[in-house]
Amino acid sequence: MKAIKLISIVLAVVMCAMAFVSCGKTETKENDDKTTVDTADTTASADNADGKDEDKVLTMATNAAFPPYEFVENGDYAGIDVEIAKAIAEKLGMELEIIDTEFGSIIGGVQSGKYDMGMAGMTVTDERKESVDFTTSYATGIQSVIVKADSEYTDFMEFYSELDEEGTPVAVKEGITIGVQQDTTGDIYSSSDPSGWGFGKENVIRYKTGNDAVQALVAGKVTAVIIDNEPAKSYVEANEGLKILDGAYTDEEYAICVAKDNTDLLDSINSALEELIDDGVVAEIVEKYIPSK
Ligand code: GLN
Numbered sequence: 001m002k003a004i005k006l007i008s009i010v011l012a013v014v015m016c017a018m019a020f021v022s023c024g025k026t027e028t029k030e031n032d033d034k035t036t037v038d039t040a041d042t043t044a045s046a047d048n049a050d051g052k053d054e055d056k057v058l059t060m061a062t063n064a065a066f067p068p069y070e071f072v073e074n075g076d077y078a079g080i081d082v083e084i085a086k087a088i089a090e091k092l093g094m095e096l097e098i099i100d101t102e103f104g105s106i107i108g109g110v111q112s113g114k115y116d117m118g119m120a121g122m123t124v125t126d127e128r129k130e131s132v133d134f135t136t137s138y139a140t141g142i143q144s145v146i147v148k149a150d151s152e153y154t155d156f157m158e159f160y161s162e163l164d165e166e167g168t169p170v171a172v173k174e175g176i177t178i179g180v181q182q183d184t185t186g187d188i189y190s191s192s193d194p195s196g197w198g199f200g201k202e203n204v205i206r207y208k209t210g211n212d213a214v215q216a217l218v219a220g221k222v223t224a225v226i227i228d229n230e231p232a233k234s235y236v237e238a239n240e241g242l243k244i245l246d247g248a249y250t251d252e253e254y255a256i257c258v259a260k261d262n263t264d265l266l267d268s269i270n271s272a273l274e275e276l277i278d279d280g281v282v283a284e285i286v287e288k289y290i291p292s293k
Helices: 001-012 080-092 103-110 185-190 210-218 229-238 263-276 281-291
Strands: 029-033 035-037 056-063 068-075 076-078 095-101 132-134 139-148 158-164 170-173 178-181 204-207 224-228 242-244 250-254 258-259
Touching: 001 242, 056 080, 056 103, 068 080, 076 080, 076 229, 076 263, 080 263, 080 281, 103 132, 103 258, 139 210, 139 229, 178 185, 178 210, 185 204, 185 224, 185 250, 204 210, 210 224, 210 229, 224 229, 229 242, 258 263, 263 281
Parallel strands: 029 095, 056 095, 178 204, 178 224
Antiparallel strands: 029 035, 068 076, 132 258, 139 224, 139 242, 139 250, 158 170
16 A cells, blocks of 8 residues: 555656667776777668768666666676667667666766666656656566565564554654665655655665665665665575565656657657567566566
């Protein structure tokens, strides 16, 4: 129920479209604005007699620390988003260029035209829709709550000390601290007031990466970490002594974002993406990384 309320506040599931470019022959790694281009083949530009290769390149900004959606494996980008983006790019006859940057700078970069699209397990929210457009949604996620395996807590509702007659939180228990990855929906929702199903800014500690937040939990610096469910599972597997509480803190839809005035790109991506969804390609890619059994 709580989750549903929160959802209504937050979600608005947009479905837009995406369609991107092609397979990553050229991959760009950018960390805090430092860009290195691992080269590529130049064939993609060969059919561009005017030499305007960039017309055929689709730049995707992501944060490659969000398994299984995007991560680095053996020096290459891998994950659900990476494979879907490659398939979109291929359909569009474009060359995919992946730029790894901080999650919080993706939307601004897309808005300013620095990147063609942002694809990073990105949740569609009303607030983000004011800055960028979203494609059709290609996956769903939930925000999960990770605590220490020996935690006394079994549900995030126990983090509240008081509810009103309608069951809406009024106050947070003394001493509760929530670790989040900054600028993510886990951060945005947790940082709202209890009346908005958050825990109050003052009780939220924002870390640069999800892993930093999880390490703070391991070290006993926070009571819980609120983060998307799939990365949550990876972190719990990788770190002993943690568990995920039952239930969802929120339900979310993931989509690709593009600049608001880039309707052509939005339409192209959407038609490619919708074909990939209809043909079962997206489901296959998801199944590869998140096996249903
Ligand atoms: N789904 C979350 C969001 O959109 C987290 C995404 C991420 O960390 N890559 O805010």
